Amino acid sequence: MISFVWAEDKNHIIGSNGHxxxxxxxxxxxxxxxTTGHPIVMGRKxxxxxxxxxxxxxxxxxxSRNPDYQVPDSVVLLTDKNQLSQYVKAYEExxxxxGEGIFKLFADDVDRLYLxxxxxxxxGDTKMVELDYNKFKLTEKKEGVMDDKNIYPYTFETYDRI
Ligand SMILES: NC(=O)c1ccc[n+]([C@@H]2O[C@H](COP(=O)([O-])OP(=O)(O)OC[C@H]3O[C@@H](n4cnc5c(N)ncnc54)[C@H](OP(=O)(O)O)[C@@H]3O)[C@@H](O)[C@H]2O)c1
Structure with missing residues (x-):
């Protein structure tokens, strides 16, 4: 099963200047x-x-599209999403x-959303891809706790593909 994990603002912004x-x-x-215990799949940036x-x-x-991109030994480098299955056979999720390009790449495959x-x-300069929420149902929703270190209102939501 493929899941997306991300945070977005009111306008679906996810990134700014690489951060x-x-x-x-x-x-x-x-x-x-x-994510702990599960493989995480991400773009080079x-x-x-x-x-x-x-x-x-x-x-x-x-x-990455660059087959020579250098990653530490523990990290798997893919140049094509079809290479993914061979590395994740042992994992359920x-x-x-x-970021954006990688979410786009897997948008038709995703089963669960952790938003x-x-x-x-x-x-910001990076936005979440458009997802058709009609194809998902909200299965969990939790208001985020605000304090002096978490100063923005936020909600954790989980959706599963119908
Ligand atoms: N808010 C959140 O939850 C969240 C989550 C993730 C990221 N972000 C933010 O988003 C920004 C980074 O996202 P991004 O969209 O700019 O970059 P990204 O998706 O992380 O990485 C883009 C790179 O991925 C590779 N790539 C993309 N599509 C590919 C394909 N079809 N085949 C092979 N390689 C492909 C390319 O690498 P090469 O150029 O090496 O070929 C491309 O330059 C940062 O600001 C980050 O902090 C936010």
Missing amino acids: LPWKLPNDMKRFKDV TFESFPNGPLPNRLNIVI VMVIG TKIDYEFT
């Missing part, structure tokens, strides 16, 4: 909880946005974590 437009530690924690290299306790899979909706408008 997240916001700081929301509670969403980072949710991301960690949802998202991989390069990680300050400390590959994320631990998850098979990191990076997609594969987490596609963006963090941030109720705020940010400036």
